Amino acid sequence: MNYMNNKITVKMNVKDNLINVMRVNNVDYISLTDLASYSNPKDPSGVIRNWMSTRNSFAFYSLWEELSNPDFNSVKSHGIKIDEVPYNRFTMTPNRWKKEFNAIGIIPSSGKYSKGTFAHPDIALEFASWIDPAFKLYLIKEFERLKCNEAYQGKIEWSVRRSLSKTNYRIHTDSIKENIVPTLTDKQKLIVYATEADVINVALFGMTAKEWRENNPGKEGNIRDYADILHLVILSNLEVLNASMIENNISSKDRIEKLNETAKRQMAILINDNNVIGIERLDNQKLIGDINK
Numbered sequence: 001m002n003y004m005n006n007k008i009t010v011k012m013n014v015k016d017n018l019i020n021v022m023r024v025n026n027v028d029y030i031s032l033t034d035l036a037s038y039s040n041p042k043d044p045s046g047v048i049r050n051w052m053s054t055r056n057s058f059a060f061y062s063l064w065e066e067l068s069n070p071d072f073n074s075v076k077s078h079g080i081k082i083d084e085v086p087y088n089r090f091t092m093t094p095n096r097w098k099k100e101f102n103a104i105g106i107i108p109s110s111g112k113y114s115k116g117t118f119a120h121p122d123i124a125l126e127f128a129s130w131i132d133p134a135f136k137l138y139l140i141k142e143f144e145r146l147k148c149n150e151a152y153q154g155k156i157e158w159s160v161r162r163s164l165s166k167t168n169y170r171i172h173t174d175s176i177k178e179n180i181v182p183t184l185t186d187k188q189k190l191i192v193y194a195t196e197a198d199v200i201n202v203a204l205f206g207m208t209a210k211e212w213r214e215n216n217p218g219k220e221g222n223i224r225d226y227a228d229i230l231h232l233v234i235l236s237n238l239e240v241l242n243a244s245m246i247e248n249n250i251s252s253k254d255r256i257e258k259l260n261e262t263a264k265r266q267m268a269i270l271i272n273d274n275n276v277i278g279i280e281r282l283d284n285q286k287l288i289g290d291i292n293k
Contacts, residue, residue: 012142015135021146022109022118029107030124030143033116039131048117051130052092052106058085061123064105068120073101199252200238203259204231234266
């Protein structure tokens with residue numbers, strides 16, 4: 001997985017030290033390089049390496065990976081825990097950790113505005129505590145303030161819109177694969193639906209709003225309220241396509257067939273699209289954020 005997609009970088013000020021925060025695929029990462037510079041501005045990489053090479057630190061960030069990362073190489077991690085960690089020769093670096101163990105909690109970055117080593121907040125706070133417990137408390141306060149900042153929120157929303165634009169570009173350029181949108185029956189094609197919304201509902205979901213309510217009597221709202229991000233992206237495109245076909249006096253029967261074919265084609269393209277996967281994670285999280293200018 002490419003953890004550098006959909007990247008946003010902002011700064012927060014912790015005791016007059018600018019600390020970069022990088023949001024990658026809707027997960028925040030705090031710059032360990034900037035935190036280490038508080039302790040040793042001449043050699044922050046050495047501070048990070050020293051911390052990663054202690055027994056207690058290794059136990060913490062390796063356990064974090066086991067709990068948070070299904071692709072983590074835990075077998076190799078347990079191996080060096082026995083063969084290397086107990087001895088003074090043990091050395092761990094961010095690059096080694098990421099490449100050899102498929103780690104995601106600590107990641108090196110070479111971006112123009114995000115150069116250095118970044119870590120998930122859980123790990124970054126542990127690192128800050130190792131540097132200076134008081135500095136950790138200041139970091140917690142600033143990070144909480146960042147989450148409430150409207151500017152960062154706006155930047156995240158902009159990133160979502162940009163990702164959707166990339167996704168729609170893929171729809172028009174990628175090849176057609178297998179679909180998971182229902183195929184319409186002959187009866188469904190011939191029905192004259194009460195609203196244009198139901199034309200699209202049937203083409204995409206295989207049922208009208210009324211049919212959905214009858215099948216889900218205990219749920220509030222409507223069928224679209226329970227759609228995932230994949231269906232919502234396609235829904236938006238179908239609405240544009242349907243409006244165009246109406247202007248060209250295309251019959252309801254032909255329109256619903258065309259909409260259903262389009263929905264199946266787009267679903268086949270989107271189902272493995274990293275842009276949409278990243279946004280779908282965001283849909284289930286509380287958006288954080290903002291920019292300290």
